[in-house]
Amino acid sequence: MSADSDEGGVKAGDVLAGDRATIAQAITLVESRRADHRRQAQQLLVELLPHAGHAQRVGITGVPGVGKSTFIDTLGTNLIADGHRVAVLAVDPSSSRSGGSILGDKTRMTRLAADPNAFIRASPSAGTLGGVAKATRETMIVMEAAGYDIVLVETVGVGQSEYVVADMVDTFLFLTLARTGDQLQGMKRGILELADVIGVNKSDGEHAAESERAARELSGALRFLRGGADEWQTPVVTCSGLQNVNMDRVWKHVTRHRDRLIERGELDTKRRRQLVEWTRAMVRDRLLDRLAAPSVRAAVQAAEAAVLAGEITADQAATRILAAADKHQ
């Protein structure tokens, strides 16, 4: 198929040329849940795919209010000054609950929002985490094909969203604060294991000294979690997104992490593993969707009742349920 074929009014060629209006339409298309849109979106993505995959993908997480959006606004502006083109995507499965955070992101990234070399996109506000993740991954393909060479994915550090984001990026940056009490207590242990770089943010004004202390403590504590000398040693850096302090140091570590993956041939392996995981997650999601359909739910209830009544075996019940799910394509 040629690069200028027209999918749902969205021309792949216009995405590749970096046309902003077309990029926005392409993203709307990949977010759509309408069957015909989904087909068009997949066609478009197949055309874009050969041009994607070259960006540096970085996930940024931390509790609400840690300063992620402010940090990204400053970091993105710095990167653009260095000649990069920066895409910012947000994965926020809680946005429908909290209501305003997508709007908040836009207003807290005022410099980037106005920059022609940046593109900010909040995740769709409705849908399951799996659905939001799919839209974000596909949006990432669109952004990379459009020539954005750095993709920053912001996610709020609640629930499972950080695991989902860690599975779509090369490097995972965790932002924390000095004043959250016991450093390790306040963090989910899993997060520390996911983090490739840790920033102790809001290290400015009266909090600077406290942040330095916290960073040293955290770094010391991390030593117990670390593996052998050959393994990546997660650096802990103080920074301030608001005051643009140490942002270059944080970025240097992020880039060093990725360069190391490349040197060791691990970036390719990581991305391939992510693709397989993504495929599997989609299969799981779709099977669960099918089981949740009303006609299938009725079959599930009937089969379970029959098992409980001792009329059929669990194996037979499972067969009936799967047969009902098969019928519901």
Ligand SMILES: Nc1nc2c(ncn2[C@@H]2O[C@H](COP(=O)(O)OP(=O)(O)OP(=O)(O)O)[C@@H](O)[C@H]2O)c(=O)[nH]1
């Ligand atoms: N002192 C200081 N304040 C900051 C810094 N970064 C952000 N803030 C303030 O902290 C508040 C939250 O900042 P955001 O950037 O919106 O935080 P966030 O993590 O994106 O928040 P959510 O998207 O709601 O999870 C705002 O009032 C910012 O002005 C910083 O580096 N230093």
Ligand SMILES: [Mg+2]
């Ligand atoms: Mg934010």
